[in-house]
Amino acid sequence: MIWNFTDIHPVLTIAVALLLLAFMALFANFVVKALLVRVLNRALSLTAYGRDPDLRRHGLVERLANIMPALVVSTGIALVPGLPAFVVVVVRNVSSAFMILTAAMAVSAALNIVDTIYHRRPEARLKPIKGYIQVVKIAVYVIAALLMIATLIDRSPLILLSGLGAMAAVLILVFQDTLLSLVAGIQISSTDMVRVGDWIEMPGQNADGDIVEIALHTVKVQNFDKTVTTIPIRKLVTEPVKNWRGMQESGGRRIKRALLLDQTSVRFLDGEETERLSSLDRLGGYLKSKREEIAEWNGRLGERGRIPANTRRVTNIGTFRAYVEDYLRNHPGVHRGMTIMVRQLPPHPEGLPLEIYCFTDTTVWAAYERIQSDIFDHLLAILPEFGLRVFQSPTGEDLRFLLPERESTGRYG
Incomplete structure (x- = not known):
């Protein structure tokens, strides 16, 4: 049925x-x-x-x-x-x-x-x-x-x-980016160029932050403003990349900044100023040895020592340079195991650069900025003690001081 x-x-x-x-x-x-x-x-x-x-x-x-x-x-x-x-x-x-x-x-x-x-x-x-x-x-x-x-x-x-043999050229063309990315990934891994967690800078890709992911085609960088930049992985091989890993592993971050001094404020110190600065803890030993060295040098000049231009004298900028170096060597936030240097750079129309070169004892960004600011706060405030001035372009306040003089002479622009 x-x-x-x-x-x-x-x-x-x-x-x-x-x-x-x-x-x-x-x-x-x-x-x-x-x-x-x-x-x-x-x-x-x-x-x-x-x-x-x-x-x-x-x-x-x-x-x-x-x-x-x-x-x-x-x-x-x-x-x-x-x-x-x-x-x-x-x-x-x-x-x-x-x-x-x-x-x-x-x-x-x-x-x-x-x-x-x-x-x-x-x-x-x-x-x-x-x-x-x-x-x-x-x-x-x-x-x-x-x-x-x-x-x-x-x-x-x-x-x-x-039939794949005949399609090989087509497949290579289709997977060109994948093959290039694979080769770049192998190069990066074998040479240890970058790692997850590294802080890198790539101005050409607007990337400045930590690597959060390394994939086949892309590398993700979380910038310090919390945005994420996605970079083709082959760009890390073909374009310049600054990797801050060495700084982080060393335990210190570099301070390399200059004070621009007014060159007209550079001069010799007189006896009274030398005595006053000798009372500073950071300069007592330096000025004592310096005066002994200069006295010995000038003593060998004989009659020529009566002409001031022939003699050696202590300068305010040299004394300030010695003060800064001693200040850095005793600063609790400066790494004593790394380079500490205070040097003059070539003068230019913006003043005489006195460069401070040292390393902080931390790589944490906020702590680094705090230490750097503390150092320059102190140096800018103590400059007048040495008779030095910081160079800066004229401001509106400077022009206001000139205004009464112009009014009294009757000259107007």
Whole structure:
């Protein structure tokens, strides 16, 4: 009687069989996800990795579970009575292609888990593997795409692979950026150019901050204003990059700034000024030894020593330079194990530069700026004690002092 029903109502029979097959696929999906996946997740929760939300969010088990409904459809479609053969082949091929895609996505999720676990290791910031994992993902998806195409057209994958030689030029053109990025990533990793956490500067890319991610194609830099700059990874090989890692590892950050002195304020110190400055703790020993040295030198001049121009005398700028150097060597925020130097640079129209060159004992930005500001606050305030002036261009206040003089002479511009 059943066979008579199928002969009389073939379309209805096919529809009922397809609905039954869909129900079986949904039931299989429910059983796998509601029971097996739940049991497996509970088993994994007994381990350290199973309790980790960062690892479970990749959904590896759930992706593998999606294979079961497609497997039911692929197997059961041939049991549907009266279904044309080409429809059976198409549905089976589509189901197989879906299973291949799901398997590729599961492999990708597994690679994400590997990357997450690796990034928790101390050496992960020195040797990031995210770029290599992305290369493996690309290879997995390329292979999956070839298998899916071969499955959909019902041909052997070897036929497609045999044509890859002719497509090599096209593939190289399509994946040109990927290949260049891969080579750049290998160079960066092998030469240890940059690491995650390094502070880099790339003015050409408007990047000035810490590296937060090194991927296959890009490097993400979080700037100090909390914006994020994304740089093509090959730019780190082809363009200049300043890496501040050496400064951070040394434990000191350089101060290299000059005071611009008014050259007309540079002069010799008289005896009274020398005595007054000798009372300063930082100059007592220096001026004592300097006066002894100068007295010995001038004593050898004989009669020529009566002419002041022939003699050596103490200058205010030289004394100030000695004061600054001693001040830096005893400053609690200056690194004593690194270079400390006070020197004159070539004079220019903006004044005579007296450069302070030293290193702070910290690399923390806020602390560095505080120490540098404290040093120059003190030096600017104590300059008048040496009869020196800081050079600066005339301001409106300077012109106001000249105004009464111009009014008294009756000259106006």
